[in-house]
Amino acid sequence: MANHGHYGGGGGTRQGIYILTADGTFLASTNTLDADAVVKVMAQGLAAWADTTAAARKLPADWTLPRKRWETSCPTTGLVLRSFNADLGPEADRKRLNRDHAWFTAAEARGWLGTDPKVGDKHTVSQAIVERLARFHLVDNVRGQTLPFAPADVATSSITTTVTKRDGDTVSFEIDGATQGETDGTWTLGASDWTPSEKYPRAVTSKIVGHGRFDLASGRFTALEFVALGERTGRTNLNGRPKGDVGPARIGWVFELAPDRPAERVAPAFVDIYDADWIVDPR
Amino acid sequence: MTLLRTPLGPAALALLALALCAACGGEATEPSGASQESADNGLELAKLATYRALVLPKDSERAWEQIAWQISYEDGLRASSAEQKPLLLWVMNGHPLGCT
Numbered sequence: 001m002a003n004h005g006h007y008g009g010g011g012g013t014r015q016g017i018y019i020l021t022a023d024g025t026f027l028a029s030t031n032t033l034d035a036d037a038v039v040k041v042m043a044q045g046l047a048a049w050a051d052t053t054a055a056a057r058k059l060p061a062d063w064t065l066p067r068k069r070w071e072t073s074c075p076t077t078g079l080v081l082r083s084f085n086a087d088l089g090p091e092a093d094r095k096r097l098n099r100d101h102a103w104f105t106a107a108e109a110r111g112w113l114g115t116d117p118k119v120g121d122k123h124t125v126s127q128a129i130v131e132r133l134a135r136f137h138l139v140d141n142v143r144g145q146t147l148p149f150a151p152a153d154v155a156t157s158s159i160t161t162t163v164t165k166r167d168g169d170t171v172s173f174e175i176d177g178a179t180q181g182e183t184d185g186t187w188t189l190g191a192s193d194w195t196p197s198e199k200y201p202r203a204v205t206s207k208i209v210g211h212g213r214f215d216l217a218s219g220r221f222t223a224l225e226f227v228a229l230g231e232r233t234g235r236t237n238l239n240g241r242p243k244g245d246v247g248p249a250r251i252g253w254v255f256e257l258a259p260d261r262p263a264e265r266v267a268p269a270f271v272d273i274y275d276a277d278w279i280v281d282p283r
Numbered sequence: 284m285t286l287l288r289t290p291l292g293p294a295a296l297a298l299l300a301l302a303l304c305a306a307c308g309g310e311a312t313e314p315s316g317a318s319q320e321s322a323d324n325g326l327e328l329a330k331l332a333t334y335r336a337l338v339l340p341k342d343s344e345r346a347w348e349q350i351a352w353q354i355s356y357e358d359g360l361r362a363s364s365a366e367q368k369p370l371l372l373w374v375m376n377g378h379p380l381g382c383t
Contacts, residue, residue: 002374018372022364042371049369059364065357086338097340160323176323209326209334227334229326252338263352 005029019045021056068282070267075278079109079221080265082258087142088229088250096240098141100269101258104129105278106219113214117163117171125159125177128275133159133255134179136270138206140232140251143240147196148270149181149204150188156180159208169217175226177208192273202234206253225256 003009004026005018016031017038028045030037074080081104086097111126134154139146159177166172185199210226232251235241258264268274272281326334353359356372363370 013376015375018374020370020372022360022370024360027369045369045371057364057367059360063360065360067357069355071354084338084340086340088337097338174328176326178324207324207326209324209328209331211328211331225331225335227326227331227338229334229337252334254335254338261351262354262358263348266354 001026002029006031017041019048021049021052022059023056025052025056027052070271070279070282071265072282073103073271073279074265074267075103075105076260076265078106079104079224080258081224081255082264083137083253083255085142085251085253088252092250093143096143098143100137100141101264101266102133102137102255103268103271103274103276103279104132105276108276109221110219112161112175112212112221112224113163113171113173117166117173117214117216119163119166121163123161123163125161125175130154130157130159130177130179132275133157134181136268136274137255138179138181138204138228138230138253140202140204140234140236140241141239141269142251144238145269146236146239147187147194147200147202148189148273149183151275152188153183154179154181161212164211169215170222171214171216173212173214175208175210175212179204179206179208179228179230181205189273194270194273196237198237200234200236202232202236204230204232204251206230206251210255221257223257225254228253228255 001020001024002014002016002018005014006016006029007014016029018029019027019042021027027048028041030041032038081102083100083102084097085099087093108126108128111129112123114121114123117123131151131154134157135149135151139148157177157179159175159179161173161175163171163173180203182203183201185196185201187196187199189195206228207230208226208228210224212224212226213222214220214224215222229250229252231248233247233249235243235246271279353362359370359372362368
């Protein structure tokens with residue numbers, strides 16, 4: 001289908017927006033960030049749709065596609081956070097931001113609080129949670145793909161929760177913390193698609209504040225949001241930072257409960273090297 | 284990413300977006316039982332909304348989220364076939380909901 005599109009059938013990328021029928025009949029396509037141009041292509045697609053047959057609008061009865069998808073590991077009974085990150089400060093390019101999802105099983109997510117939380121309790125959030133956030137999510141990918149940190153790079157990071165209210169099984173709490181990720185660029189995470197060809201020294205620091213509400217009976221969060229505000233230094237090969245933009249510069253993240261809908265089950269950017277043995281590699 | 288597109292034109296798309304927006308549900312924004320005191324690290328929970336606003340895109344930049352995107356080609360094709368509507372397929376390298 002894509003070979004009929006804007007890039008033709010030669011080698012190279014097939015990125016873009018395509019309008020098609022259920023049987024794979026090509027109707028229209030483009031590759032642009034211009035919304036008006038996309039609307040024109042959608043109109044072209046609709047016009048072409050009017051000329052398609054009923055058969056073209058149906059999937060063949062025996063059609064199947066192997067279900068090899070990372071999102072099949074999405075911990076829907078655990079904790080799924082969505083995140084946003086952006087450059088801060090007066091010089092920030094506000095047109096660029098990125099988003100991601102952070103996954104935790106129910107057992108992992110329980111590490112936000114102690115066993116029997118009481119008002120005033122302070123709890124050091126589990127190392128698994130802190131490491132995952134600091135290594136894979138509190139990174140500088142505002143403008144493009146970057147590299148994760150290794151466990152040793154974030155070893156001084158810490159997050160604390162303080163219980164502010166207990167009403168039966170409902171526990172309300174506040175979050176504060178600080179993370180530090182720093183590397184001289186030495187890659188210690190083994191061979192993968194992420195393995196860089198050279199060293200990229202970099203650092204990310206952040207301070208965290210937020211709050212949440214957890215239901216002990218169901219083991220589910222009914223509220224959770226926190227921000228991380230900090231500083232970035234350095235760059236990586238594909239994170240879109242030109243050599244003149246290596247900081248230090250301000251950067252920020254927002255984490256919140258992901259709404260329950262398909263688009264929020266997109267896997268974390270680093271899912272293929274996540275520190276989670278419950279993720280099934282679909283490849 | 285895939286999007287079911289109605290054959291009725293832009294007006295129908297707007298209606299679809301409105302219906303989905305109502306179904307999206309709210310998200311937590313108010314501290315629950317929070318003391319509003321400063322966190323140990325200097326950030327203030329009472330300023331959480333201000334901090335969020337520094338990072339989050341504007342509502343006008345998030346209009347696309349009101350569409351019920353499917354995240355697999357298979358799901359999109361099946362929905363297209365079932366609902367007899369053309370499919371909009373959005374193909375990008377990198378993280379599909381990010382800017383990469």
